[in-house]
Amino acid sequence: MAVEIKDLSYTYNIKSPFEKRALDNISLTVDDGDFFGIIGHTGSGKSTLIMHLNALTRVQKKKKQNPTAVLNVCGIDLACKKPDLKGVREKVGMVFQYPEYQLFADTVKGDVAFGPKNLKLEQEEIDRRVREAITLVGLNYNEVAERSPFDLSGGQKRRVAIAGVIAMRPELLILDEPTAGLDPQGKKEILALLHSIKRTCPTVIMVSHNMDEVAECCNKVAVMGEGKIMGVFTPQELFSKRDLIKSLGLELPTVTELALELDESGLDVPPNVLNENDLIEEIERAIDKKAKQV
Amino acid sequence: MKDVSFGQLYPVDSIIHRMDPRAKLLITIAYIVMLFFVDSFIVYGIIAVLLLIVILISRVPPLKVLSSVKAIIFLLVFTFTLTVVFNQGQGEAAELERFGWYAHWGIFTVCGSGLILGGKLVCRLLLLVLGPTMLTFTTTPVALTDAIESLLTPLKWIKVPVHAFAMIMSIALSLIPGLMEETQKIMNAQKARGAAFDHGNIFKRAAALLPVLIPLFVSSFKRSDDLADAMDSRCYRGAKGRTKMKVLKFRLKDYLAMLLTIALFFFILVLFYNWWGWPWVGLVTLA
Numbered sequence: 001m002a003v004e005i006k007d008l009s010y011t012y013n014i015k016s017p018f019e020k021r022a023l024d025n026i027s028l029t030v031d032d033g034d035f036f037g038i039i040g041h042t043g044s045g046k047s048t049l050i051m052h053l054n055a056l057t058r059v060q061k062k063k064k065q066n067p068t069a070v071l072n073v074c075g076i077d078l079a080c081k082k083p084d085l086k087g088v089r090e091k092v093g094m095v096f097q098y099p100e101y102q103l104f105a106d107t108v109k110g111d112v113a114f115g116p117k118n119l120k121l122e123q124e125e126i127d128r129r130v131r132e133a134i135t136l137v138g139l140n141y142n143e144v145a146e147r148s149p150f151d152l153s154g155g156q157k158r159r160v161a162i163a164g165v166i167a168m169r170p171e172l173l174i175l176d177e178p179t180a181g182l183d184p185q186g187k188k189e190i191l192a193l194l195h196s197i198k199r200t201c202p203t204v205i206m207v208s209h210n211m212d213e214v215a216e217c218c219n220k221v222a223v224m225g226e227g228k229i230m231g232v233f234t235p236q237e238l239f240s241k242r243d244l245i246k247s248l249g250l251e252l253p254t255v256t257e258l259a260l261e262l263d264e265s266g267l268d269v270p271p272n273v274l275n276e277n278d279l280i281e282e283i284e285r286a287i288d289k290k291a292k293q294v
Numbered sequence: 295m296k297d298v299s300f301g302q303l304y305p306v307d308s309i310i311h312r313m314d315p316r317a318k319l320l321i322t323i324a325y326i327v328m329l330f331f332v333d334s335f336i337v338y339g340i341i342a343v344l345l346l347i348v349i350l351i352s353r354v355p356p357l358k359v360l361s362s363v364k365a366i367i368f369l370l371v372f373t374f375t376l377t378v379v380f381n382q383g384q385g386e387a388a389e390l391e392r393f394g395w396y397a398h399w400g401i402f403t404v405c406g407s408g409l410i411l412g413g414k415l416v417c418r419l420l421l422l423v424l425g426p427t428m429l430t431f432t433t434t435p436v437a438l439t440d441a442i443e444s445l446l447t448p449l450k451w452i453k454v455p456v457h458a459f460a461m462i463m464s465i466a467l468s469l470i471p472g473l474m475e476e477t478q479k480i481m482n483a484q485k486a487r488g489a490a491f492d493h494g495n496i497f498k499r500a501a502a503l504l505p506v507l508i509p510l511f512v513s514s515f516k517r518s519d520d521l522a523d524a525m526d527s528r529c530y531r532g533a534k535g536r537t538k539m540k541v542l543k544f545r546l547k548d549y550l551a552m553l554l555t556i557a558l559f560f561f562i563l564v565l566f567y568n569w570w571g572w573p574w575v576g577l578v579t580l581a
Contacts, residue, residue: 017306056482086488094486101476102483104508114505118488150512164487 002203003030006070022048024227036205037214040224041249046207054092074171093170097177099161103149115168133167155186173201215253215274240272255279304431310352311432315441317548321555322429338417354431362427374412381408435467457533480509
């Protein structure tokens with residue numbers, strides 16, 4: 001198991017007028033090899049949850065909170081008093097929202113090398129990883145390595161930032177809204193990138209608002225609302241539960257929405273299709289069928 | 295950083311919260327001036343009780359107010375120690391006669407007068423922090439800048455750009471929470487990449503802050519650029535023709551509060567300096 005969580009709660013500004021319960025008795029497991037999606041409305045506790053996974057937010061122990069909480073990530077116990085912070089930061093890679101805001105070095109190469117350097121690797125190994133990571137995110141190493149990250153375009157900056165995390169070769173990669181604020185083309189490129197990342201990094205957790213992404217990438221999806229896990233589903237199951245989706249203020253993937261409308265207007269298309277190519281096939285099949293009937 | 299409560303609004307509703315910010319500001323200034331006139335434990339005690347009454351009326355938990363002292367605890371200890379250790383009082387003989395004891399090691403001396411002086415300094419510093427903390431706990435930064443702008447209006451006659459100053463201040467104040475959040479975010483991101491901010495000597499720590507400071511500067515410049523555009527596109531032209539949504543107005547309670555402050559100020563001064571030689575006053579201050 002990559003992640004095991006039991007009875008985890010977290011309250012912001014405890015015992016003050018601003019008190020807010022962000023996590024409410026969360027229990028969740030993520031298996032090795034999962035591409036795990038976490039969806040939920042703004043303020044549902046997604047970010048607080050993933051911040052626990054590499055101990056940036058520690059399991060809250062004051063005021064007798066979390067007496068029985070279990071939090072195991074990549075075999076490291078994070079619920080104990082002195083968790084192995086260095087170990088967990090090495091094994092868990094975290095790509096925050098708008099990761100391009102964390103770029104700081106004067107060259108792309110230097111920025112991507114920041115993580116591996118903190119791992120105290122040999123210079124040769126660092127160079128190798130930097131080259132590999134920059135290539136993996138789809139940038140031309142020779143072209144960008146010596147440039148300033150601040151001269152790149154928005155999409156390119158984001159790739160550099162992702163490369164900076166991948167270069168640490170995490171066992172578990174966590175992405176918080178990796179496509180937020182990008183144009184459709186940029187989104188597509190980042191999604192394609194996620195697929196190639198999945199080949200090098202065993203387990204990926206992705207937080208997202210965008211149901212299209214979730215439908216396309218994830219094999220399991222946890223739905224969060226008001227600090228609770230409302231359930232863990234496969235995308236197929238999830239997007240056939242329309243009431244749940246609606247009650248949480250979320251949307252269906254565009255493809256599923258279209259399939260549903262086609263189905264309602266009389267074309268025989270299964271309403272739980274999740275990706276573009278499948279839908280096209282289904283539509284062709286339905287039209288053929290109709291033609292035969294006539 | 296989250297634990298520093300100095301300069302943070304405590305949003306409950308109370309008569310103190312609703313007071314005119316100018317009145318609160320003037321009262322706070324009077325309070326600070328008063329503290330510099332006063333030099334006796336009894337009077338400090340009286341001021342502390344008055345402050346406590348204000349705190350209770352404002353419905354901010356007293357412990358919350360007290361926690362603002364955390365920020366200056368080092369300063370307090372430092373001041374107290376230095377004052378006590380380097381104060382030689384009126385010399386060994388006089389001190390022995392007055393207090394019955396006197397201790398010194400090399401250049402360091404501990405004596406009764408020194409302890410009293412140190413204690414008074416600590417009281418003064420504590421009250422100096424607690425009073426203005428009450429101002430910021432009960433007044434929004436925006437109201438405060440409005441108050442400053444309004445009180446500085448006379449300076450406009452000698453061509454001081456009061457409005458611009460007030461605008462700069464209110465923008466700076468309103469950017470602080472965002473900046474704190476941004477700092478936290480960037481620190482988290484760099485920590486996730488294995489950065490350590492709490493290891494090594496002071497130079498290593500300073501160097502470790504670079505990956506936080508550079509992105510912070512970049513995003514601050516971007517933010518101010520965006521803000522300037524937003525203001526431009528709303529036709530901001532400085533003070534010219536600009537009206538206020540919330541016009542400040544002194545009400546009866548504000549006048550009363552200010553009168554009360556002046557009266558108390560005067561009372562405390564009398565108590566301390568005893569201009570008219572009232573016999574009972576002398577007893578109070580000497581005790």
